[in-house]
Amino acid sequence: MLKLRLKRCGRKQQAIYQIVAIDVRARREGKDLKKVGFYNPMKNKTYLNVPVILYFLAKGAQPTGTVYNLLKKTEIFKELTFT
DSSP, X not given: XXXXXXXXXXETTEEEEEEEEEETTSOTTSOOSEEEEEEETTTTEEEEOHHHHHHHHHTTOEEOHHHHHHHXXXXXXXXXXXX
């Protein structure tokens, strides 16, 4: 099963998170399948690769709580259509 989750990067006290599609059983810093965006909480900036995120969501990937809130804030779920 796939999840869209945050992967921590950056220095001490200055974390930057990559949003990645990863297997559920992998560690937080483990090998990811695809990088789909990043989130910088210090500057409150988010970059999302929307077509790739929609692809993974359509294939059944589940976002974690924090990623779900980021996607909800950018209104990605309005673009998701199930066929």
